[in-house]
Amino acid sequence: MIKVTGYAAKHSFSRLKKYEFEREEATAHEVEIDVLYCGVCHSDIHQVKNEWSNTVYPCVPGHEIVGRVTKVGPAVRRHAVGDLVGVGCMIDSCGACEPCRCGDQNYCASPNSWLATYNGPMQPKAKAGGENIYGRDNTFGGYSNLLVVKEDFVLKIPAKLKPEEAAPILCAGVTTYSPMKHWNVKAGDKVGIIGMGGLGHMAAKLAKAMGAEVTVFTTTREKIEEAQRLGVDAVMEDDKKALERLATHFSFMLSTIPEKHDLNPFLELLQRDGVLCVVGALEPLAPVDNQPVAFKRRSVAGSLIGNLAETQEVLDFCAEHGIAPDIELIRMQDINDAYKKVENGDVRFRYVIDMASLKEEIDEAA
Amino acid sequence: MIKVTGYAAKHSFSRLKKYEFEREEATAHEVEIDVLYCGVCHSDIHQVKNEWSNTVYPCVPGHEIVGRVTKVGPAVRRHAVGDLVGVGCMIDSCGACEPCRCGDQNYCASPNSWLATYNGPMQPKAKAGGENIYGRDNTFGGYSNLLVVKEDFVLKIPAKLKPEEAAPILCAGVTTYSPMKHWNVKAGDKVGIIGMGGLGHMAAKLAKAMGAEVTVFTTTREKIEEAQRLGVDAVMEDDKKALERLATHFSFMLSTIPEKHDLNPFLELLQRDGVLCVVGALEPLAPVDNQPVAFKRRSVAGSLIGNLAETQEVLDFCAEHGIAPDIELIRMQDINDAYKKVENGDVRFRYVIDMASLKEEIDEAA
Numbered sequence: 143m144i145k146v147t148g149y150a151a152k153h154s155f156s157r158l159k160k161y162e163f164e165r166e167e168a169t170a171h172e173v174e175i176d177v178l179y180c181g182v183c184h185s186d187i188h189q190v191k192n193e194w195s196n197t198v199y200p201c202v203p204g205h206e207i208v209g210r211v212t213k214v215g216p217a218v219r220r221h222a223v224g225d226l227v228g229v230g231c232m233i234d235s236c237g238a239c240e241p242c243r244c245g246d247q248n249y250c251a252s253p254n255s256w257l258a259t260y261n262g263p264m265q266p267k268a269k270a271g272g273e274n275i276y277g278r279d280n281t282f283g284g285y286s287n288l289l290v291v292k293e294d295f296v297l298k299i300p301a302k303l304k305p306e307e308a309a310p311i312l313c314a315g316v317t318t319y320s321p322m323k324h325w326n327v328k329a330g331d332k333v334g335i336i337g338m339g340g341l342g343h344m345a346a347k348l349a350k351a352m353g354a355e356v357t358v359f360t361t362t363r364e365k366i367e368e369a370q371r372l373g374v375d376a377v378m379e380d381d382k383k384a385l386e387r388l389a390t391h392f393s394f395m396l397s398t399i400p401e402k403h404d405l406n407p408f409l410e411l412l413q414r415d416g417v418l419c420v421v422g423a424l425e426p427l428a429p430v431d432n433q434p435v436a437f438k439r440r441s442v443a444g445s446l447i448g449n450l451a452e453t454q455e456v457l458d459f460c461a462e463h464g465i466a467p468d469i470e471l472i473r474m475q476d477i478n479d480a481y482k483k484v485e486n487g488d489v490r491f492r493y494v495i496d497m498a499s500l501k502e503e504i505d506e507a508a
Numbered sequence: 509m510i511k512v513t514g515y516a517a518k519h520s521f522s523r524l525k526k527y528e529f530e531r532e533e534a535t536a537h538e539v540e541i542d543v544l545y546c547g548v549c550h551s552d553i554h555q556v557k558n559e560w561s562n563t564v565y566p567c568v569p570g571h572e573i574v575g576r577v578t579k580v581g582p583a584v585r586r587h588a589v590g591d592l593v594g595v596g597c598m599i600d601s602c603g604a605c606e607p608c609r610c611g612d613q614n615y616c617a618s619p620n621s622w623l624a625t626y627n628g629p630m631q632p633k634a635k636a637g638g639e640n641i642y643g644r645d646n647t648f649g650g651y652s653n654l655l656v657v658k659e660d661f662v663l664k665i666p667a668k669l670k671p672e673e674a675a676p677i678l679c680a681g682v683t684t685y686s687p688m689k690h691w692n693v694k695a696g697d698k699v700g701i702i703g704m705g706g707l708g709h710m711a712a713k714l715a716k717a718m719g720a721e722v723t724v725f726t727t728t729r730e731k732i733e734e735a736q737r738l739g740v741d742a743v744m745e746d747d748k749k750a751l752e753r754l755a756t757h758f759s760f761m762l763s764t765i766p767e768k769h770d771l772n773p774f775l776e777l778l779q780r781d782g783v784l785c786v787v788g789a790l791e792p793l794a795p796v797d798n799q800p801v802a803f804k805r806r807s808v809a810g811s812l813i814g815n816l817a818e819t820q821e822v823l824d825f826c827a828e829h830g831i832a833p834d835i836e837l838i839r840m841q842d843i844n845d846a847y848k849k850v851e852n853g854d855v856r857f858r859y860v861i862d863m864a865s866l867k868e869e870i871d872e873a874a
Contacts, residue, residue, distance in 0.1 A: 249804060426796065426798070427796055439615065439811050440809065
């Protein structure tokens, strides 16, 4: 066993605090990773607060992880000691179901679905008929100094990317990239991005690099200029005249708002056969009026992160196109304040934890 | 001008009564039709009662019309006097917009959209910036003895179909056929049909003829056996165990329920990338939980009737496969009672008005 230090929440109402635990040594196909950076995703907050009613405590969040390989199991072929690597939302899947065989581990159809980087199987034992193919009811994520992960679930960080900037690509990046690829966003397409936070600003950058004409919708006046600096159009969500002008404009829209919201004002902005895909919220949304949906054969869809191949693809795509998320580095010890700011939309645009701060704390305690 | 007799509602709260009005003589490209049969669609009731807040009174409903050509304009090429023909929901469209040029008149993108068989342009003048390309604020439908329609919007009724049974194919048939074709329903597919009324029972027959494995969901116990007589599976909507067994079973589901309803119990029944298309209700639906949607990249879509080519296609398809809606013939004079029964789900499965009854009434009055 390896002694590990992380930051955990013990209850839905508790702040994150230093937490010591153990990880199993790397087995044949696993690699050990010294964590350098970990992004702060809005879903970390949902999970810590048990807002999806499925949190297993203690909860060590973190699924936008960049680090350096420090050990490899004897059968590991993909990675070597010293490699800069990344780990996203998943660390295992059944490998046998139809989606897994198609490479869509993020839609693993086994009773437990995939194994999340933190919080254990997506479908815990109780929801999977008492079964747990992973043998682990809980998993501890990247808010920690060390990780052990199956090599197939470890991504390569391209040399052109700064490690700290690569971290948010592993969730915010692939979560927005995957649906844009799936619904075939291409050069010249008109794409609308609803919300401009961690996911939204990455979506805007990615869509622009794909050659799309991008418009961002925001409720924060200051973000209008920030979007324009990214080279995309921006509209206030409550600007009714602007919304009217954009009627039937978009072939694809992506909602990145991380909570319940009303899609109706955006439905009219879709072309015939247009798709509005919701990736931010995992909860009941406001009632959708089927009249604008049916009248132009529109669709409201959802999408969940992306598969491993897409995750590597978006990392490489970002390196190739010189794209990186806008980040603010924080110390591990400032995580509770950071959560408050994320909830208030007061971050431009993604906090990334510099794990050097955690290691200092470990050294001081030693 | 031609004197015509129909049945009209004068207000949202009034019963349908005999109503005399005039139609323009057939111009060069128009045909005059002696109406033989007209189906009773649930949307006739919504429209009469102004439940979509857009009814123009007096309202002469009826858009499932079968009749015989009695006159043709000099330029008419498609139809001849004596032909058995049909008219569905549309009698004109702009012909110039992108959807019209693609043959999708039902998604006409002109400011007035298409011209409905009754109730005038889909987008009336006030909603179309004061414009009305059709020059008609109201139109009178098939609850009448005679119709004059542009030849392009007149369908051919195949000889193998009984005229009275062909009528509901012109709306209930094509409304369910079009989305099944669009989302590529094919032999071996597992298709779920929610609701088993006028649309639902046609959807079940069509999907079965396409070679799909069909399951119907109903709230009416007696319809279970009726569905089984059609050779399809049937499940009570509140049978939780049956719903659980059908989790991730369907690639395509069609909701034909003609009013606000909850889609959530059906979302889990869709496969990954499955589509639930809503054709019955044109109003805000109950809130949809994005968790089951996103977790399997499902879509909730809508679709509006079908285009002219699809309408001819479904008529021919029904003739070829020996499919017909189950109908109950009624007299024009019994329409108000029939509406009550439709609202109570007390019809198996479509009322069709025999226009001989209206003609008797006209003769008696003469």
